[in-house]
Amino acid sequence: MTIPIAIEPVSRNDAGIAAALPLLARRFGERFAQSEAVRQQHGHTLTWLTNQPPDGVVFVESTEEVVDIVRICGEHRVPIIPFGAGSSLEGHLNAPGGGISIDFTHMKRVIAVHGEDLDCVIEPGITHYELNEYLRDTGLFFPIDPGAEASLGGMAATRASGTNAVRYGTMRDNVINLTAVMPDGSVVKTGNRAKKSSAGYDLARLLIGSEGTLGVITELTLKLHGIPEAISGGVCPFPTVEDACNAVIMTIQSGIPVARIELLDALQVKACNAYSKLDLEEVPTLFVEFHGS
Ligand SMILES: Cc1cc2nc3c(=O)[nH]c(=O)nc-3n(C[C@H](O)[C@H](O)[C@H](O)COP(=O)(O)OP(=O)(O)OC[C@H]3O[C@@H](n4cnc5c(N)ncnc54)[C@H](O)[C@@H]3O)c2cc1C
Known part of the structure; x- marks a missing residue:
């Protein structure tokens, strides 16, 4: 059941949105959707808030494509809302000022599994179920399970936990490093695969739980654990x-x-x-x- 809740109006940059839409359509072709149904689906998922759809949805396939979207939207001051699996509950995906949803459901690759180092490198759109399915014959697993079929990018962005947190911690404890596109379009990789490092700012921990507001996550290196005997x-x-x-x-x-x-x-x-x-x-x-x- 949807309970309509009054939401404070947020001003829309209509001129900026009108300028950005054709640029995105030209750059992404069929992977840029503006249909009512797709926009509605990306502006309202499990939340009890009233639907506030974005103006368009881009189904991205690489970090470079995210950079292009961020640059176009940044230049025209258009809001960006990253979209993982849409399982969040508090209106994270609502677009009160309109804008562009960046959908990660095409970015599900497992880039590497380093069994001996107990880590893996993945794209953000893969869900924790899909990752564990991929790992099933390695004797390893990824333990964070928030109870929803959530993407690992979305889980990092919301610092998800779940019933296994007692033993394995939350996403904060299980992300070794990540790659993110910053609001100016620059790409930041927060560290290497070494688990022991005290050098520099802990930017991964800053981005984890930032709910898509500080940067757009395009790659994650995660800790893996042995399946218990x-x-x-x-x-x-x-x-x-x-x-x-x-x-x-x-x-x-x-x-x-x-x-x-x-x-x-x-x-x-x-x-x-x-x-x-x-x-x-x-x-x-x-x-x-x-x-x-
Ligand atoms: C039934 C149910 C039970 C739950 N139980 C728990 C629980 O026990 N513990 C718990 O911690 N949580 C729980 N949750 C919440 C769950 O953790 C979140 O819904 C989930 O982590 C969001 O992942 P998602 O891929 O669906 O992200 P989305 O809903 O798509 O997005 C969530 C937020 O992350 C941002 N985001 C998504 N992808 C990226 C990206 N690549 N880069 C930057 N920002 C991004 C979005 O902009 C948005 O702000 C539960 C949810 C449900 C539905």
């Missing part, structure tokens, strides 16, 4: 939420290799029972998963 899970009911929280604290303080730990209160357990026809006791409950050997 043993994975086991459990469901633990507790009399109170406080008891469940104390159990979590003791589990982590004891160094037990817990990978996921999620708390549902009695009402949430009731909702799960109703939805999934489960038969769980309707009390505060922890769902845990352990990774180890």
Whole structure:
């Protein structure tokens, strides 16, 4: 259900947008879409905010193409909104002042997997599911799973985490370096593949979580992890939420290799029972998963 929420008006640079659209159409041909349906799809995905579509969508295939878009839009002062998989919830993709959506769904290449160094180099449009599918016979995996079919560029831009964060951290902890196009069209690579480096500003950490506002990410080097030898899970009911929280604290303080730990209160357990026809006791409950050997 969409709940319309009043949004503060943002001024549109109509003259700049009118000047940029034909330049983008000439440069990108059929990969520049201006149809109502495509624009609507890029201005409103899972958010509860009213749809605010961009004026056009470019389906990019390389860093150089992103540079060209940023230069054209920069020259005409037209807003840019990078688009990963469109799973964000807070109106990240709305275009209140119009502008151009840069769609990364054509940039899904795995550029390199360095198994011995536990890292890989990828384009930003690939989703974490697709990357793990690609890695399935290497014994390695990428652990961050925010619960949505999200692109890794979008996950970096929103500093995504998820249930595995207890053990593996968030995107901030799992991006080694990235390449991004800055607002002036320059291309910045924030570091090399070495995990141990204290030299220079930590620009990767600045861009991670910047929600597409500081630069457009076009490549990422990610940490990989070995698939654990043993994975086991459990469901633990507790009399109170406080008891469940104390159990979590003791589990982590004891160094037990817990990978996921999620708390549902009695009402949430009731909702799960109703939805999934489960038969769980309707009390505060922890769902845990352990990774180890
Ligand atoms: C059911 C559900 C459960 C979720 N649970 C969690 C959770 O437990 N923990 C958690 O952390 N998050 C959670 N999320 C949020 C999730 O992390 C984000 O939706 C996801 O990371 C966004 O990725 P995306 O590819 O869909 O990005 P989009 O929605 O396409 O974009 C998100 C933002 O990133 C920017 N962006 C996208 N690509 C790039 C790029 N290449 N360069 C620069 N900026 C870019 C966009 O401009 C936008 O501002 C959940 C979402 C859903 C739908």
